Each structure stands twice: as structure tokens, then as C-alpha cells.
Amino acid sequence: MAEIEIKNLRKEFGEFVAVQDSTFKVEDGEFFMLLGPSGCGKTTTLRMMAGLELPTSGQILIDGEDVSFKRARDRDIAFVFQMYALYPHLNVRQNLEYPLKSQRASSSLIREKVTEVAAILKIEQLLHSPISRLSGGDRQRVALGRAIVRNPAAFFMDEPLGALDAEFREEMAEELRALHDRMRATTIYVTHDQLEAMQMGDKIVVMNHGVIEQFGVPQDIYDWPATKFVADFIGSPAMNFLQIDYQELGAGDATVMFKEYPIQVPVSVQDFDGSIDVGVRPEHIGLSREAGGISALVVASEYLGTTQIVSVQVDQTILKARVSSSEEYALGSAINLYFDPRNISLFNHHSGKALLSEGNQEVLING
């Protein structure tokens, strides 16, 4: 069990800054997601936390103790690599025994532990197989087994499901979450898959270009993204944006003007003037044939069972709306759009930062 805190962590590779000034806190027993696109510095962050890479500056605290420059083996953590890194010259049982042997555990304890872990992961029948004969999923289980056999204070996983087929990923993701719920060990999980992060995580850190964009619980991040990047990265289809070239906004205002259409938004708590983007999730767009609202043109629709994604064009912008499948929208027909005013975010077009409103201020000020 461990509480992990990262303070102003920074990593440079020569000229290149892979991680810039990261700060976040992982509570004891949390399933914590490090989410971001490829190359944003997730692995680098995790490796510094594990002791495989030394930070350029900043601190890593495990249970209050500064471990920034401690060796990996003195941090009492386990790491699950994306490529598993199971020792190819050892069989499954030997792989599971390996971390225990380094602690000079007695052979009876080793046997007991390995049996226990094999039972948890349902790999008892594989104990004598060489690694080369295992399927991807079984390798994944053995890699997890090697991590949990030692009862470490925390688990670090770098895209542990990355090498599996889409179908099997979901199954393993569920197994992994169930395992965590049972063991309640602090887990830090790296992924570039926003859906995986939303489904599995207790908390999420969203990174981009080495910068932490937002940190919080999945629901808050989804509802009240701190930046346009987060809004765009999380959710599928992504959030829609309507650009307003110039808008004057004062504290207390709750309307913005897109062309000639007024759009109701959550009450602003800051003053702003300049170019903004109005962000609205697909499920918060309603389509109507009645007059009123923003007029648009249906350009495509994608059937998804109970819902459908209807693409509509407003000026040069394409918006996607998630609506019930019961209604049909003919291609090329005119339609009117209504936005749910409670769930709209406004972004400073130039900095990408969300403007504070009564809706998001609580989330963003704490986050």
C-alpha cells in the first residue's frame, strides 16, 4: 500500500524536454491512469517513478519518503512492461519465482506464493510451459503474476494491454480491474486509449507534449475539460467546436453569439474578450425540424444501434450529434440544432484553456 506524490518532475533528454514540471498525487489504493497521445512522456514519467530513469529535477515521494534518486529495487514497486519482458530462458514457474528469489525467500514460501498467484490468475496448468508457448493473454497473466507475487507497495503498468487484440483487451481490462479491486494496491497505469482510461481509472492524468493538461476523476474530466486538447482527446466522437472570432464576455454573462445565433452557456465567472471556441459534446446537441436554433445541413449519419451519430454542417464546420436512432435524418436535409446549455465549455481560442464558469470552476480550481 502506498501513496505516491510527484512534485515538479522534469526530464530532459539533451535538448529535448520529455516531461515538463509534472505535479500530481496518487492516493493509496487508487487505480490511477496516465493518459496521453504517443510520445507525450507517459512512459518517461512512469520510468522515473519506478527508478529506471533519473529525473532532471523535481521529486518523487512514496509514502512521504523522497525516493527520486533511489534504486529501483529499493522502491518496493512492481513494473509490468508493455512487451511483458518475461525471461525467455525460464519457464512460467521460474519467472514467477524470480522476484521472490532476489529476496532470499525460503523455498516453501516461494512454492506457496507461486501456487497462490497461479490460482488467482488461473495459470496453474501453465506453470511448466516455456514462455515461448504462451498466447499473448497468458503472457500478460504471467507478467501480472510476476508483479503481484512479491506483494509490492505499488504496481506500475506501461500499456500492459497494448500488445493484445482488441477483443481480448476488453476481457483482460476487466480482469485487471477486478484484480485491483480485490487487492486494493496502488496502481499506476499508462495508456493512450482514452476509453480504457475512462472505464478503468479512479483518477486520470491527461498529458500532452510533456505537460499535464488535467488531473481528476474521469467524469469531471469528461464533463469539464480544462483545455481544448483534453476536450478533443477524450470522448468518441470528440467534442464539437464552434469558433467565435470575437466575443466580449463579462462575469455573470450566460450567452455568447455565434453568427446571428445566441447560445446559452453556463454563467461565466471571469471577464474575457477575444476569440473563443464553444465546445459541446455530441450527446448535448439536439436536432429539430421546428424553426429556431442554429440552422444546419445533414451531411452524414452513422447507425450505432440505439443511437446514431449524425454529422451536420454549419458554415464550414462539421458537428457530430449523438441522437436516438428512432428518428431518420435524410442526407442533405435542413435541420436546426439545440445545445444543452448546462454542459457547454468555452475555450480561449489562442491558449486553448477553458474559461471559468459556474459549471466548471469547482473542477478546474481543485484539479
Place this chain on the structure above:
Amino acid sequence: MSYSVTAPSSRTKLFSGFVVSLYAIVTLAPLLWIIATGFKSGQDSIHYPPKVLFEPTLEGYVNLFTTRTRIPSDQAPKEPSSMTWYEEIVNEKGELIAGPSKYGERFLNSTVIGFGSTALCMLLGTMAAYAFSRFKVPLKDDLLFFILSTRMMPPIAVAIPIFLMFKNLGLNDTYLGMIMLYTAVNLSLSVWLLKGFMDEIPIEYEEAALIDGYTRFEAFIKVVLPQAITGIASTAIFCLIFAWNEYAFAVLLTSGDAQTAPPFIPTIIGVSGKDWPAVAAGATLFLVPVMVFTVLLRKHLLRGITFGAVRK
């Protein structure tokens, strides 16, 4: 008959089989000739036209391991029944065994120097290669180039300085000197070959071991070495073959105690220059250790060691 896109056709196989056989004949014929000569009598070995069929004798092998003198005319002939088989062979030609030859000693010298330098070379080579492969070594590329540059001229080009150096240091004709010399010559190749093999081993294995509670050195011994075994085996074979067969330095730097077999074998031919069977026998036996070593390590050479445990 079915056609496969990837499997070679039977004509291709036939042709490649023919080429391989031809090559085998060309390379093996001299070897077979040497082995055969070892079992010929002195006359048969210099017979013209050369004899393919002959009556085999161990005369060459006996001569190889012994020194002999003419039977003095005044000495009473030994009772044939009390003679060993090799005394008989010598006796037939009117000679007496005077004592053992130096071949056994020279062979032992070759073994100590050859295997000793190979072992030392592997020890230093794996560690250096590991460091070059994994760590940020200052001036890494320059150092690697420098190491390789020692092989850009034939080693014998530096024979004179080495001779003088060895002479001043008292290393002439010693095991230590020869082992150090062959290790130094082989090390550049080993470091390069081994670094290539180590680069292929994913670094995650060691990192996993480091996190699992092992030290860097334990990770090197228990995780890296077992996976580098293919590379170590093949590099060791190259090193041994060089050290085993090396002639020029051996002639120059050894003459007695530490003399290896290669400079000794030609001297077996004797003053009369006729004892070809003994020379051939010496050469034949000299091939055995390297062949055994290669055969023993062959299974490592052929086996891919990672078995795809890391998915790329």
C-alpha cells in the same frame, strides 16, 4: 505436383545441393589427403604418382610422439615377444625409441594458450560489450572505432615492437605473454560481435530484474548472459580458431617452454625432410580440439534464444 510460392523448387534444390557438394569437395579434399597421409608409410607418402590406396600403418603417429636412434650394430636385438606394438614398428626400420618427442608438450601449450586466451577474451569481451551496449560511455563511438582500428592492419605488422616489448618485459616464451597477446588481438572482434548480440537483447529484461530486486551485476549474470549465449558461443569459436592456428607470432615469440604446436609441427619433418606421415599425423591431431569445441557449441549457434518472448 503442387507448386509453392515460398518453398524452393526441386530443380533449385538440386542445383544448390550440387554447389554445396562441390564446395565441400574442394575444401575437404586437402584435409582428407592430410588425414590419409598420416596413415601412410614414409615411402607411400612421397610415392609418385600419389597413392590413393595404400596399406595403412601407424608409423607416422609413432614417429610423431617419439624420438628415435639407429640400432647400434653391437647391440643384441630385443626379443620380439617383449616389444610393445610401437617398438615393433620402429624396430622394423632398424631404429630404437630414444624417448618421447616434444609434440605432447607443444600440444598442451597450444591448449593452455588457446583456451586460456579465449576464456579471458570472453570475460573481458562480454563485460566491455555490455557496457558499450547499455551505458552512456563517454566518446563511445570513437572508442568503438579505435578498438576496431587495431584490426585494420594485419597483427603481424606490429611484430617487431611487440617482440621488443615482450623481450624487455620478460614475456618472451611464456604462457602469460602469449595469452595476453592473443587476447589483445581477439578482443576487438569480440567486443564488436558481442555488442551486436547484446544490442539485440531487449533492455526490459534487465529492467525487470532490477525492479525485481536484483543488482545490475546479478541482472547481467542471470538475465543477460543466458540470452547472449548464442553470441558468446560463436564469438568464442572465432577467438579459439585464431589463437589455435596462429603461426607468425608463435614462431617469433616462442621457442621452448611456451611454444605452441603450429611452429613445432613443421620441425617434425626431420633433418632428412622425409617424415611427411608424422607431420600429417601432427596436423590431424591438432585439428581435433577445435572441431570438438565447435561441435559442442554448435547447438547454441543454431538455436535462437529469445523464442519470441518479447513481442515487437
